Amino acid sequence: MATAKKKTKKKGNSFIKFIKWFWILFITGILSVILIFLMTAWGVFGPMPEYERLENPQTNLASEIISSDGETLGKFYLDDNRTDVKFEDLPKTLVQALIATEDARYYDHSGIDARGTIRAFAFLGKRGGASTISQQLARQLFVGVRSKNLYETITQKLKEWVLATRLERSYTKEEIIKMYLNIYDFNYNADGIRSAARIYFGKEPSNLKIEESAVLVGMLKNSSYYNPLRREKLVFDRRNTVLGQMAKYDFITEKEKDSLQALKMDINFSPESHREGIATYFRMYLQGFMRKWIEQNPKPAIKGERDKWNIFLDGLRIYTTIDSRMQKNAEDAVSEHMKRLQAEFFHQNTPERNKTAPFIQEFPGEIDRIMDRGMKTSDRWRNMKANGKSEKEIRASFDKPTEMTVFDWNSETQDKDTIMTPMDSIRYYKSFLRAAMMSMEPQTGHVKAWVGGLNYKHFQYDNVYQGARQVGSTFKPFVYAAAIDQLRLSPCDGLYDNQYCIEANKHGNPDPWCPKNADGKYSGNLITLKHALANSVNTITAQLIDRVGPEAVIEITKNLGITGDIPAVPSIALGSADLNVYEMVGAYGAFANQGVYVKPVMVTRIEDKNGTVLFEYVPETKDVLSKDVAYAMVDLMSGVTQGGSGTRLRTKGAEKWNKVYEEIITGYPYGFTNPIAGKTGTTQNQSDGWFMGMVPNLVTGVWVGGEDRATHFRSLAYGQGASMALPIWGLYMQKNYKNKELGVSDGNFEKPENSSINVDCNNISEENDDDIDTEDDLDF
Known part of the structure; x- marks a missing residue:
């Protein structure tokens, strides 16, 4: 009996000790987690953003050039072609695709998805990660690219958790989604959802179809890898995975999913750069206009911000008088006529017809002076001179065949890859009428x-404003x-x-x-x-x-x-x-x-x-x-x-x-x-x-x-x-x-009442009324 009692007592003491140590370890674990979070928040594992920056995160915003009819003519940006989109301007299906794919319990957590985190730890990430949308935003805004070093990876993850909870306290769920989609880099200068929609589909975000939204959401996993221009089949499959997730969480029906998954991807790649798109010459004039305006209009002093406006970073909206429809008509008219006029000019200036083509020499040595001036004003000359090359070395380089891309009216892109000497390229470009x-x-x-030339990529001189010619x-x-x-x-x-x-x-x-x-x-x-x-x-x-x-x-x-x-x-x-x-x-x-x-x-x-x-x-x-x-x-x-x-x-x-x-x-x-x-x-x-x-x-x-x-x-x-x-x-x-x-007028010019100048010449008899069919040739 005594022995049995001792065994029972010993078991009881062991159980009590187990419970005691369980709670000690549990509480210690909780306190350790809290301490780690606090240490992370205090910056022990690296600097954390100040509260003011968290309340107002700074992202570079491109300045937008807006036409009189409400279209975007282009943007001014350095590295980030980003324009913010309000949450209410995001299509509902885009938000649904994002939540279904990236964070199904988004509206049920406060920045950290406990279930997803436990699952990720238990299965070592093989059944999906645990990063919430809030955590991904924190990484985009404040943490940066994930390190390959284990210690740095762990500390980065801790920072993401802390910052995600802070973001959840500072912003609404809708604001976090908006910020995330506006900041993500979709590649090819597609910074943010608006640029991505315009560059990959040629439309505003609000006009995206379900399957198009699914493509962009699929790219959020890794826009460099899941890119429709590089890996079309991979992105197609990823899009269908997103559509499958939308069906799984009842955002679309199974029938809709099947029909949408059968559709081809309709990528309409429309790159946005300073040398491409509509009104390129006008946009370059506008850049000079804005530079002068900035010098004359100081920016209000705000703590932590630049003391001058910056058209590449501050997200200004510049409303212009240009009508995008008339601008396109003008550019098309110039291209249609100049292509045909140039063909005739080339026809009349073959080596057999003109040994000095494309020039007609009026004065001795005129062509040599033109070519020499063209060489000395070229980028090649300036760059080689800046690198300390002698004039003899520089001149010699102009006679060496070089691979280059030149302008060509007969190419769909107006680009042609060729090999020619830089000297020949100077003569080639001078043969084009502007x-x-x-x-x-x-x-x-x-x-x-405003059309300043044929193609801004190849001819960057603006003949509207910069060029003065005899009239x-x-x-x-x-x-x-x-x-x-x-x-x-x-x-x-x-x-x-x-x-x-x-x-x-x-x-x-x-x-x-x-x-x-x-x-x-x-x-x-x-x-x-x-x-x-x-x-x-x-x-x-x-x-x-x-x-x-x-x-x-x-x-x-x-x-x-x-x-x-x-x-x-x-x-x-x-x-x-x-x-x-x-x-x-x-x-x-x-x-x-x-x-x-x-x-x-x-x-x-x-x-x-x-x-x-x-x-x-x-x-x-x-x-x-x-x-x-x-x-x-x-x-x-x-x-x-x-x-x-x-x-x-x-x-x-x-x-x-x-x-x-x-x-x-x-x-x-x-x-x-x-x-x-x-x-x-x-x-x-x-x-x-x-x-x-x-x-x-x-x-x-x-x-x-x-x-x-x-x-x-x-x-x-x-x-x-x-x-x-x-x-x-x-x-x-x-x-x-x-x-x-x-609304271009096809009516009469307004005639003033009681005009003292007679303009009715019907009763005037001219001794010679034969039309002269040629223009005047100046003879000074």
Whole structure:
């Protein structure tokens, strides 16, 4: 009995000790876990973010460029092409796919999924990990890439747990999902869900279909590995796994799952970079505009933030006047015409036809100087010189064949891989005719389209704003405006077409100036100003500038916003001055706006990432001409498209143009019947071709020419503004009129009441009313 009692007592003591040690170990374990969490929170295992940063985590946000019709034209960013999306703008199916795949008990935990953690420990992660969405966000925001070192891996996981619980206390479940999807890097500059939706599917997140949402959620596992452009089959299977998870948790039915899994992935890869997309030249101009704005507008002082605005990091929203639809029409019009024009230029400049192609040498040594200048201004020259190479070494490198990608109109991507010497590549690029185009609403100054060149990736010089070229006869309306304004002439008044000379030492001209007409002939007849401008009769323009003087003409141009240097000599009447498309469009806008100049505007508003307005534009206007004079000028320029060099814009009269034009002019004849005012321009030797075209609510300027004046057509037939530039305007307006939503006017220009200037020339008899079918060739 005694022995049995001792055994029972011993067993009882052992059980008590077991219970005692169990609780000691259990409590010690709990306290150890708490202590480890506290030590992690205190930064013992490495620095933790301050509470303020946790409350307001800093992520780099791209600044967004927004068109007048609400489309994103592009973004400014360095490394992160990220734009925040509100939770309410995320499709419900995207959120469901995320929860079903990454964190099924998301709404039931406070940052740490206990069940998932125990399962992960028990099966060593073979049945799924334990990272909640909150933990994944913590890692993205504060922890970084997972280390391969075991100790660092454990401490990183501890930090994620601590930060996840803090995030859960600081934010709602919806805010955490929003932050996670906005911060994730989907590769190919697809930072965040908005960039990912646009780059992989060409649409906004709110428009994603279920199967598209499943693709992006599947990429969250590892966007580099599960990438549809690299491993299509793998991503397809991963998408179907996500759809299977959605069915498992009753977000979709089994029937829906089966039908969705059978669909092919419809990837619409639309890369977003500074050199690709729409309005690339305008976006580069805008970058300079924003740089100046930042210098003049200091950022409010906020602790922990930069002291200056940064367009690449601060997520500004820049609202512009560009209409994305008109911009696309403009870019398409330039491409369609220039591709055909370039083909004809190449045809006329084969080695058999032109031994100095693509140049036509006017002066001894001119081509050598052009090529040498091209070499010294190249990136290769600058880089090699910066690396200490001698000039002999640098020049030698330009004769070594090199692999390169060059521009090619015949390639779908406009890129062609080839091997050529850098010197040959300089000549190759100089063989391409360039183009520029800007379109503006004259009543508001809002610029609707801006095309600075052929392809920004290959031709980064902006010919709208940076490029100033001789304007030819497009300058003549300024001379006519000065004459009508000061001498009270009307479009119906006539002058004789005789050789006219301005004597030496008059109007600052050192020598006599006797300009010729394009064909070198003079009819000797009395012709109206309307006929003279429509057909670019140089002798009439010379008489007008002699009467008013160059200073009066220059004063009008300055009041019309032209800042370029214009010498006070008579030859400016025929367009000897170098001006850019931007200022020419602004100046012509005053004619269509009843004499009121409105400075072109491109940015209407700038907001910060929170929607606070930082800038709103104020129109800059100036009364330059009376309504009577402005309307008389519109009437004068209407003659250009009714009986002058612009008649090919209409069906009637278009048949008189030689069939050769059909080889290079897309859409000819254009068949416009509505009122159009305009002016063509051609400079000496056909080096520059211009067309300025106006309807009541849209003024557009087009320039075409070579990078160097030695690159041009030999004949006036191909090289005049009516052949090189006018077709771009015609194509652009055809496209605009097809879209009635654009509201481009096809009505009459507004005529002032009780005008004192007669514009009705129907009863005026001209002694010579034969059309002159060629443009003026300057002879200074």
